[in-house]
Structures are given as C-alpha cells and as structure tokens.
Amino acid sequence: MLRGALGKTFRLLGYTIQYGCIAHCAFEYVGGVVMCSGPSMEPTIQNSDIVFAENLSRHFYGIQRGDIVIAKSPNDPKSNICKRVIGLEGDKILTNSSSDFFKSHSYVPTGHVWLEGDNLKNSTDSRYYGPIPYGLIRGRIFFKIWPLSDFGFLRDSPNGYRFSDD
C-alpha cells in the first residue's frame, strides 16, 4: 500500500512539474492574460481591465510605434508598467506639452524606446524617467477581454499629435 501511495505521489509531482514547465514556456514565449491597474492608460484601458498580452513581438523585435506594451518598471524591477510606445530608437520626441511656445525635442537613443500613457495628465512615463531600454519590454497588449462591454482589439492612441512626423 505504501508503494502505491508513493507511486501516486511521484506521478502527481511529475505531472505538476510538466504542466508548470509548459505554463512557463507559454507565458514566456507566447503570451498570457494580464490584469491592469491604474489610471495612466485611460480611456483605452481602465483600472482593473483584463487584457491579453503576447510576447512574440518582443522576441522577434517587432514592437512598433503605437503599440501598447508591458515593461518592467525602471524604478522597481519587481513591478510592471503598461504604456504606449511613442518613439523607437532614433525618433524625435517632443519633451514638453504642446501649449508651450518653444518646443523642445530630443532623440531616442539606440536600443531604447519612449513610452507614454494615454492619460497624459495622470501618467508617470518617459516624460518623467526618460527613455527605457528595449530589453525591459515584456510583451505587447493587443486585445481586451474584460469588461465585456469593451471586448475587442484596442484603439489607437487618442493623443495622435504626440507622434512627430519627419
């Protein structure tokens, strides 16, 4: 009887390890479901919305301007931030609001991206901590699951003027 119980325990352990590893590979290389909190991406993503994030774009270096990404916070490596990519390396970025008379520009350095939240009035983003390295990006958000009233692909940026045309 002891042998039977031991055999069952080992089998259970084996299945746990196997499914745990499959889950790790899925979340790391394919994508997963994420819950976002905070007001910095309103109106596109509200507080406690549930979205679907994919990691394939990050691994194939296919993140583009206008994508909403999840990245590791530059101030705290244990937490994540959710912002929109405004500029890639080499892009010209407006570093002050459009109401100022003298517009100041800066260029995004190589290997970095410039992130901004959609809710410009209430968002701590690259305007505060500067461009972040591409390596901090974890995944791209492209689909909202909850609330059901807002189910579907995510909208384009409501702040179109932030993308500077060359």
Added chain:
Amino acid sequence: MAQSQGWVRRYLKAFCKGFFVAVPVAVTFLDRVACVARVEGSSMQPSLNPGGSQSSDVVLLNHWKVRNFEVQRGDIVSLVSPKNPEQKIIKRVIALEGDIVKTIGHKNRYVKVPRGHIWVEGDHHGHSFDSNSFGPMQQPFKGQSKLTMEYLTFY
C-alpha cells in the same frame, strides 16, 4: 500489415509524449535555473578570457540566484546591452542603488545610482563598454555568472 501500422502509431505517440515533456522542462530549466554561455571580448580581463582571442571562457549563468533581483557588489552579472537588445554583456556590479560612484571617463565625476539601478564596470578599464559609457543600468538582468569552467576553454 495491421501490426506494422500499429507499431508506427505507437512510436509516434511515444515520441510526441516525450517531446512535450522534454522540451518545456529543458527550456524552463535553462530560463529559470541555469544555463551555459561563452564569453567573448576582453572587457573582463584578467578575470574572464585572460587568454584573449585564443581561448574563450565558458561560464555558468545562475538564474536561480537572481530570481528576486538581489545582487551584491562585486558579483559578475550578464545583462542585455542597453545599446543593442539583441546582445548580452558580462560585467561586474560595482555599486547598488543609493551608492555614489567615482566614474572613469564618464561626463560627471561622481554619480549617485538612482533607485532600481545598478552600476556595472568591466575589470579591464578603458577597454570596456559599461556604465562609464551608458550610465547606471536598470536592474532586471539575465543571470549571475557563478562559476568559470576553466577546463572547458576552447582552443
């Protein structure tokens, strides 16, 4: 006839079962626990690659140790290069957040390392692309280089 077909089907089933067990477990192990990497370049001489281009050291990257992002001053770590996300660089941690660093060749003489950042330098000063060039580094890095497998150097 039917017997040989049954044999092929059983073989394929066993192969798929093995594949779906082995590949995720191996990938998870290499990502979360440890993996092996070859060191190239001279920025960490004489600690790593003392032989220069003749022999590259092979190191063990310990991912398990840095799962909570805890490193000490003096650890050798592997990070994603801030200039090129496709490249990884190996450097030594000189200072943690809150420390003040006396720089070599940086635009400011003294730099205070901000919260969530670390300061890294190669051991071979002057031949190293490190924080003296790109400033303090955001913290999530690849892994910690714990062992140098000297006897596996390639000639």
